[in-house]
Amino acid sequence: MTADTPLAGLDVEAVSTWLASAAGVRPPIGFTRIGAGQSNLTFLATDSRGRQLVLRRPPVGHLLASAHDIGREHRILVALQDTAVPTPRVVAYTESPLVTDAPLLAMQHIEGLVVADRVTAKRLDPAARRRLGHELARTLASIHAVDLQTTGLIDLASHRPYAARQLKRWQRQWEDSQTRELPEIVELAERLEAAMPDQHELTLVHGDFHLLNVVAAPDGAGIRAVLDWELSTLGDPLADLGGLLAYWPETGDHATASPVPALPGFPSRAEIAATYAEASGRDIHETLGFWHALGLWKVAVIIEGVRRRALDDPRNASAVGVPPQMLVDGLVREARRVALAAGI
Numbered sequence: 001m002t003a004d005t006p007l008a009g010l011d012v013e014a015v016s017t018w019l020a021s022a023a024g025v026r027p028p029i030g031f032t033r034i035g036a037g038q039s040n041l042t043f044l045a046t047d048s049r050g051r052q053l054v055l056r057r058p059p060v061g062h063l064l065a066s067a068h069d070i071g072r073e074h075r076i077l078v079a080l081q082d083t084a085v086p087t088p089r090v091v092a093y094t095e096s097p098l099v100t101d102a103p104l105l106a107m108q109h110i111e112g113l114v115v116a117d118r119v120t121a122k123r124l125d126p127a128a129r130r131r132l133g134h135e136l137a138r139t140l141a142s143i144h145a146v147d148l149q150t151t152g153l154i155d156l157a158s159h160r161p162y163a164a165r166q167l168k169r170w171q172r173q174w175e176d177s178q179t180r181e182l183p184e185i186v187e188l189a190e191r192l193e194a195a196m197p198d199q200h201e202l203t204l205v206h207g208d209f210h211l212l213n214v215v216a217a218p219d220g221a222g223i224r225a226v227l228d229w230e231l232s233t234l235g236d237p238l239a240d241l242g243g244l245l246a247y248w249p250e251t252g253d254h255a256t257a258s259p260v261p262a263l264p265g266f267p268s269r270a271e272i273a274a275t276y277a278e279a280s281g282r283d284i285h286e287t288l289g290f291w292h293a294l295g296l297w298k299v300a301v302i303i304e305g306v307r308r309r310a311l312d313d314p315r316n317a318s319a320v321g322v323p324p325q326m327l328v329d330g331l332v333r334e335a336r337r338v339a340l341a342a343g344i
Contacts, residue, residue: 007031008315009041009060011100018099022092023106025051035114040070040230044109052109053091058102060315070103071095072156073229076204077107079151084142088225110225112215118260126265128220133267134275136214139223140244141279144203144237153204153234162205162235163196166294170301177305179325184332188297188339195344197287199236207231208302209240210247211260238284241276242291245269246299254337255330257299289342296335300328 012031019025025047034054035042043055056070074093081089088108095103115121121129148154158165171189206213208231215225248269249256256262267275277284303323310322 007033007043009057009102010043010055014099015045015055015104018094018096018104019045019047019053019092019106022094023053025053031055035116040073040228045106053106054088054109056105056107057100059309060313069230070105072232074103074105076153076156076229076232077105079153080146083146083151085146086139086223086225087229088227110215112224113218113220114215115211115260118263121260121263123218124220124265126263129263129265130220130267132211132216132220133261133272135216135220135223136209136211136244137241137272137275138279139214139226140206140209140240141276143206143209143226144240144280146204148202148204148234151204156204157233157235159202159234161196161199162202162233162239163199163290163294164193165233165235166239166298167193167196170298173305174301177301177308179304179308179311182329182332184336185297185300188293188332188336191339191344192290192294192297195290195339195342197236197290201237202234203237205233205235205237205240207233207240207243209244211258212247236287236291237280237282238287238291239294241273241284242288242293243295243298244272245288245292246295248272254334255327256334257303257327257331289338290344293335293339293342293344296331296338300331300335303331304328 010031016027016029019029020027025045026049028048030046032044033041034044040056040058045053045055056073058070074090077087077090080087088110090105090107092106094100113120113123124132146153167189174185206226206229208228213226213228214223215227216223247258248261249259250262250269273284273288307323307325
């Protein structure tokens with residue numbers, strides 16, 4: 001993609017001028033849409049010397065309130081630069097209407113492996129997949145160990161109970177983005193609301209932590225960067241662990257948003273949870289079933305929103321296309337099964 005080629009979401013001439021001034025890149029700059037993510041739009045920018053940056057901006061068209069918050073992602077990445085959490089370094093950020101019609105973030109391009117599909121995962125042998133799964137759990141523990149005062153993130157979000165905030169927010173998102181009636185998702189929200197655990201701890205929460213949102217070392221021996229911080233907030237750390245398990249399928253599940261961890265070698269959900277518990281020192285057993293069910297319910301709502309945006313404006317669809325309705329329905333069934341097993 002050359003600098004004079006139209007690209008949905010980018011004014012390539014204006015962005016090229018901005019990057020040359022703010023980041024020292026040398027035009028002409030090529031832009032390519034990258035990633036399997038279907039929320040914010042992500043692009044790879046390559047200048048005439050081969051230097052590469054990653055750009056992030058919200059989807060085009062109508063957006064739901066509080067969604068796709070690139071400004072929040074920028075703030076969090078800057079705050080985490082000198083912590084133990086691996087993140088790409090921020091290069092530049094702008095909301096100038098001379099450059100963009102939406103907030104635009106430029107960051108360091110991290111070389112490594114994004115395990116977005118089974119083909120990529122099969123580049124890792126089973127032992128490497130196992131290492132990677134356990135590294136995910138340990139990296140998640142490092143996010144929850146971030147000092148909120150030192151990083152200036154103590155006022156990032158409300159300190160009110162996180163479960164209630166999540167249920168309220170994602171019920172509203174469902175109402176604003178649903179493509180049809182689905183009584184089961186409303187009924188499960190009511191059950192979860194009645195079973196909300198007390199909150200005893202407040203930490204940084206990533207909000208969407210799973211394999212697709214990290215860059216791994218090619219041998220699976222480490223996580224080089226955690227990406228996609230747009231949903232990050234303050235809340236109960238076990239919400240992130242439940243969310244990770246929601247993307248971690250096992251035999252017999254009704255549906256999954258990511259089939260990759262079902263490949264041989266990846267640790268089981270129980271092993272992921274045990275590694276996290278050891279790394280974080282937390283007792284996870286009392287409430288993890290609630291957070292796993294909530295995570296599945298939330299993923300179903302998110303994917304319904306992805307469907308709505310792609311149906312409303314095909315430019316928002318990623319290379320993998322529009323998620324099928326049956327995926328949302330299957331995730332809701334799986335969430336109901338997990339909730340029932342947890343006594344909810």
